[in-house]
Amino acid sequence: MTASILTVDDSPSLRMAIRIALTGAGYAVTEAGDGSEGLEKALATPFDMIVTDLNMPVMDGLTMIRELRKAPSMSGVPIIFLTTESDDAMKQQAKAAGATGWLVKPFVAEQLVKIARKVLGR
Incomplete structure (x- = not known):
């Protein structure tokens, strides 16, 4: 079965x-x-992995992760931050919120695929 992201x-x-x-x-x-x-889509449909930006209008990625991690169904879903931010303090905040990993923009497509394969095991 194909993993959904x-x-x-x-x-x-x-x-x-x-x-x-x-x-x-x-x-x-x-x-x-x-x-x-x-947040709305993730709570309505099961996903195998989420890739999110940090800085966005309406709700930032950090807030979204915190909200997602409140839902029991989201506890084991890997969440990868894909952002321009590379500050260690921000990485710690993301980890504390429940992020699984971090990839800095601009990203290399092969690197994103490698991370997906690693966290999804496929």
């Missing part, structure tokens, strides 16, 4: 780049344009 980013071009990388590796990808939309 939710990508959450306010940049349509970045969502497209993520979608191309992940669908090319055989994953099914659903997109959301901000943390609020991502």
